[in-house]
Amino acid sequence: MTGIPVACNGLVHIYRLEGNDVVALSGVDLDVSGGEVVGLLGPSGSGKSTLLNLFAGLLRPSAGRLTVGRYEIARMDEKELAAMRARDVGVVLQGAMRNLLPYASPLDNVRFAQRGARRLARGSADKVAIRALPEPHEVLGLVGLAEHATTPLTGLTPGQCQRLAVGVGLAGRPGLLLLDEPTSQLDHEGRDEVLQAVLDINRDLGTTVVAVTHDPDVAAMLPRTVTIRDGRVGAEGRRGEEFAVVSRDGSLTLPPDVLERVPPGSLLKVTIIEDDAVRLDRTGNDGSAA
Ligand code: ADP
Ligand code: MG
Numbered sequence: 527m528t529g530i531p532v533a534c535n536g537l538v539h540i541y542r543l544e545g546n547d548v549v550a551l552s553g554v555d556l557d558v559s560g561g562e563v564v565g566l567l568g569p570s571g572s573g574k575s576t577l578l579n580l581f582a583g584l585l586r587p588s589a590g591r592l593t594v595g596r597y598e599i600a601r602m603d604e605k606e607l608a609a610m611r612a613r614d615v616g617v618v619l620q621g622a623m624r625n626l627l628p629y630a631s632p633l634d635n636v637r638f639a640q641r642g643a644r645r646l647a648r649g650s651a652d653k654v655a656i657r658a659l660p661e662p663h664e665v666l667g668l669v670g671l672a673e674h675a676t677t678p679l680t681g682l683t684p685g686q687c688q689r690l691a692v693g694v695g696l697a698g699r700p701g702l703l704l705l706d707e708p709t710s711q712l713d714h715e716g717r718d719e720v721l722q723a724v725l726d727i728n729r730d731l732g733t734t735v736v737a738v739t740h741d742p743d744v745a746a747m748l749p750r751t752v753t754i755r756d757g758r759v760g761a762e763g764r765r766g767e768e769f770a771v772v773s774r775d776g777s778l779t780l781p782p783d784v785l786e787r788v789p790p791g792s793l794l795k796v797t798i799i800e801d802d803a804v805r806l807d808r809t810g811n812d813g814s815a816a
Contacts (some may be wrong), residue, residue, distance in 0.1 A: 529561035529734035530614055530701035532581055535774065536590035539576050539757075545696070550576040553590065555774045563728050563735040565745050567763075568754035568762070574738045577754065578704050581736060583607040584616045595701065616695035620706040620738075625691040626679060632690050636662040636697050640745030651732035660699055667694040668730075679740050685716025689723050696727065703727070705737040709744055721747060755779060764775040771780035 531775055536574065538552040551573045558564050566574045579585045580592055584597055584607075592599045618625055626635055640659050666672050669689040680689060684777065690706060695703055705724065709717040721744060721748050728735050737748075745751045751763035760779045761768050772778050788808055790796065797805040 528701060529559075529675065529728075529732045530595040531560040531593075531734065532556075532558040532595075532702065532736070533593045534577075534580075534590065535592075535594050537577075537580065537587055538589040539573070539580060539585060540588040542692065543716060548682075549630060549756055551580075553775070554754070554757070554759055554775070556752060556759055558734060558736060560734055561728070561732045562750065563748055564737070565739065565748040565751040565752060565763075566738045567745055567751050568760065570740075571684070572760075573757045574754050575706055578617075578706055578738055581702070582615050582704050583610050584617070608646050612643045614701050616698065616700035616703045616733075618691050618695040618703070618705045618708060620710065622684070622687040622691040625694050628679055631676045631678065632666055632671055632682075632693070633662050635690060635694055636665045639694045639697035652731040659697070660696075665693050665697055666690075668696060668727055683716060684712055685719050688712060688716065688720045692720065692727075693722060696733075699731075700733065702734045702736070705735065707738050707740070709739060709741055710734065714743075717741070717744065755782075 534554045534556045537551055538549070539551040540549050554577060556756065566576050566577065576585065580587060580599065581594060583594070583597075583602070592612070595614060599607070601717055602610070627638060630638065640662065641660065663675060665686060669692050671689060671693065674682060674686065679690075682690065691707065692703075694703070695705070703724070708724070709720050712720065724735055724737065727733055739745060745763065746766045750763060752759055753761040753763070753768075755761075755774050758779060759771050761775070761781060762771050763769070767783065770778055770781065793805040793809045793813065795809050799807060799808070800806055
């Protein structure tokens, strides 16, 4: 199984509540290649979990285009989405225990997830062959818990519980692994072992990984980060360095510190200096130099 790519084009998501709508995503343009590891950053409420849930097929786009591998999410019915989740996408929700059966052993947690994946795949309408699933012991080995197959969950460290949650997400050997805040609530040691397990899985299996995080240390260890601001891609990072991104509609989101000095409504003169250099000069409202 190779990594599954994800592509968003003008992706919009609106939560429809009685009386008022909440625009969670207002036009996300983002491509994730198969086999990539991408961290999603951004302030609380910026739309990270919404984006992850759309990738997982747990929500449907209100507008725009979203493809996950060969699936066009907006065109799929509930049954097809469930089959996609079972076969191709591993989702690890925020908070390790939300993904685990507290009274079952690590081994049984993986077995249970595999049973669910098989049942859903069998019920799928397009009858794609059900893949042979990996041995549960092998899955535990991937997250470094081979020695703890039958250790009660109460005997595991928080980092080990989180790694088990990742293992449960991998039980169906998905091509896309989605992690919501996988290292929050962990100490540095736990955080590093979870992150290392995820990076090893990506390297060894080629699984595409999208992980929400607000930990700058985690972000610095990821090859690529995407910062969501106000429901759009606000910036991209490469190995810790931040860049502004030009959207498909030609718009540019300025970094917050620049925006403080150049408030909305400011006029900027855009000059191309060289092939790889563009200048923005602030001018007064009448077009004179500011
Ligand atoms: P993040 O994960 O970046 O904190 P979310 O995707 O959870 O952001 O939320 C984005 C916006 O959508 C927020 O304004 C939030 O209040 C709103 N939101 C999230 N989930 C729901 C929901 N189930 N119903 C209504 N509004 C929601
Ligand atoms: Mg969230």
